[in-house]
Amino acid sequence: MPITKAVIPAAGLGTRFLPATKAMPKEMLPVVDKPAIQYVVEEAVQAGLHDVLMITGRNKNALENHFDRATEVEALLEKKGDKRRLQEILYSTHLANMHYVRQLDPLGLGHAVLRSKMHVGMEPFAVLLGDDLIDHRDILLERMIEVHDQRQCSVVALMEVDPSHTHLYGIATVEPTDEDDVVRITGLVEKPQPEDAPSRLAVIGRYVLQPEVFPVLEATQPGSGGEIQLTDALNTLAGSDASGGVFGVVFTGRRYDTGDRLDYLKAIVQVAASRDDLGPDFVSWLKSFSSTV
Secondary structure: OOOOEEEEEOOOOOHHHOOOOOOOOHHHOEEOOEEHHHHHHHHHHHOOOOEEEEEEOOOOHHHHHHOOOOHHHHHHHHHHOOHHHHHHHHHHHOOOEEEEEEOOOOOOHHHHHHOOHHHHOOOOEEEEOOOEEEOOOOOOHHHHHHHHHHHOOEEEEEEEOOHHHHHHOEEEEEEEOOOOOEEEEEEEEEOOOHHHOOOOEEEEEEEEEOOOHHHHHHHOOOOHHHOOOHHHHHHHHHOOOOOOOEEEEEOOOOEEEOOOHHHHHHHHHHHHHHOOOOHHHHHHHHHHHHOOO
């Protein structure tokens, strides 16, 4: 069955970005001139997933508004003859078929994914987390879907990290396959210390999941922080051949982390520097600025 649906959990409170996120969703923080969430939706659409379900919570109305019509602004821009800006706001409106479901209680990523069950049904689907932005010039989600279609399994995106950073990620125990960028995942450890990490392959925020994950999540007991962890459900699936197991695609491309304030600033600099319209002038200024600090 072809994958057509993407799920984007976006119910978090964004406490690491307070006070900026007191009245605005973290996902709406701009990365250069677009909110972070738009990059994630664009990635799903680029992979052919036009049916997008966003899992939201309280005070997240701005997410829905961003992908909705803004008739007053459209009329003003049309009256001014500002076709470029008009096309930019219409682009986000027509980007995907957007749907929204609320996560009423902050019970973890696994619970957020479980909230998508009624919309997804018994179909495989993708999950994209907003903290990780993948450069549009690099192929990740498309490759994960390809591996899923070949092996009929759940697929997790992995990236090699510095050993000192393993405590920030879920780390995979893996076995090689006949493809250089694909491994079989035999276990996952949530945020181990460097000396306890089974590898340097960290889970980053992209998943392609079999629908068998739903009954596993329903049976998963709250773990770390009293939350239902997606990692725990994937561990269960990794030990079962009934659902095809769990495989990983090892990504070596460009990834921008917006998970905390410093990484967010780095992401803005990296994205701006890569832009054809901004990059040359911005990099020139950045070099001159860095020499003064």
